[in-house]
Amino acid sequence: MATNGYRRLVTVPRSSLAQDAAGGPGALILVRHAESVGNVLREEAEAAGAATIPIPDRDADVGLTGLGESQAAALGRWLADLPDTDRPTVVWTSPYRRAVDTTRIALLTSGLDVCVHVDERLRDRELGILDRLTAHGIRQRFPDEAERRQFLGKFYYRPPGGESWADVVLRLRSVIVDITHGSPTTTPLVVSHDSVTLLLRYVLERMDEAALLDIARVRSVGNASVTRLLRAAPGEPWTVDADNAQHHLIEHGSVPTQHEADHDVDPA
DSSP, rough: OOOOTTEEEEOOGGGSSOOOOOOOOEEEEEEEOOOOOHHHHHHEEEEOOSBBOOOOSSSOOOBBOOOHHHHHHHHHHHHSSSTTTTTTTTEOOOSSSOOOOOOHHHHHHOOOEEEEEEEEGSOOOOOOGGTTOOOOHHHHHHHHHHHHHHHTTTOOOOOTSOOOOOHHHHHHHHHHHHHHOOOOOOOHHHHHHHHHHHHHHHTTTOOHHHHHHHHHOOOOOTTOOOOEEESSSTOOEEEEEEEOOOOHHTTOOOOOOOOOOOOOOOOO
């Protein structure tokens, strides 16, 4: 079924997902969406010391920049060059436009004929009243929230009307069950967001809060970057085979970028 430029696009009821008895995949590929208009506008607003980010669309509707489209196409060329045994056999994507467009462009460029599951559990973290505010704007307009965030820490702080990282983990635990069902020859590709990619790793690698924050302090997840996880057997923790890799972008005609996305306030 061809829909929206995909070769096959399906939205599958939870109860109908295959529960194969083969123990699930041994490899999993995590990709952050390519550079978005929101990434660029936020960085410009932060650099200018502005209080707000001039994004006209709701978060779910923010699209890619021209460079982001180039990154998505480069990702697709990289996928096409993978050995048959390493190529993704199914794709799961956030429903947000920047992730859907990354997926669409990458698959069309690669020529891969795979099912695409669009799942709202992979959406970006919701920031509530802090949405479209810079770090400066948060401290200026909601100083009590900035102070509360510093006290509670990035993992447990929940902005009014939004989500904490712990809240996001709750929904990710359920989608991981669906993503990791199937045969050992299945290789899922998951296209999502900066914090979602980190929190998927948190669950799959069985990290604690300190280990997660150590990663988050060092760098954000690069646009159109690839993180590949492996596990030796069902029930075993996943381990990192490739971490936040972006070399494929240069090798296939684009330019890497990194934009911090989870910007409720500056990291503790």
